[in-house]
Amino acid sequence: MIEPFLAPPRMGRPVRDHRQVVNGILWKLSTGAAWRDLPERYGPWKTVYERIRRWSADGTWDRLLAHVQQRCDAVGSVDWTVTCVDSTTVRAHQHAAGARKGGSGRARRSAGPAAG
Template identity: 80%
Template sequence: MINGILWKLSTGAVWRDLPERYGPWKTVYERFRRWSADGTWDRILARVQQHSDALGTVDWSIVCIDSTTVRAHQHAAGARKGGTARRSDVPAAD
């Protein structure tokens, strides 16, 4: 179950594309949704952090954890619509 969730999150694929080896996609999705709503993922992260901290395996001066996932529309990045390419007003280095 967890491997199916990790596969989905790491690939960015839609739930319906979850490989059969992880079980029915609806079941995996519902479990992910439930665990997200009830704080299970937060508790897992806290435990992993506590364990790693106790072992001294984390350099807290360089750690950054961001649990935000944002999907952009397929056309969100890329060239501008219409118009022509503009040259920079900054002179080229000699």
């Protein structure tokens, strides 16, 4: 279903199977592992990395998403109604955001010993 959207590599090398590459991309994204840790069954990590990079740059993923959304919408498997949109604003204390103690970041000066 998605193969027509996946352009072959531009190089003159043999084409790595798209299914193998997509499965490698999905494995990497689901595990969060480094590209170099990609299992060999998905092919060379650099091939998989270059393919996702190119497909991201040329809009392949955007076209693929639009196609899948249209296809799913056509068969009624997408519910587009939004039941609740919450626009609440929550203000956090300045220290919760990692702000420096003491206000605007200026160094506090000691007033000297207390009188008395």
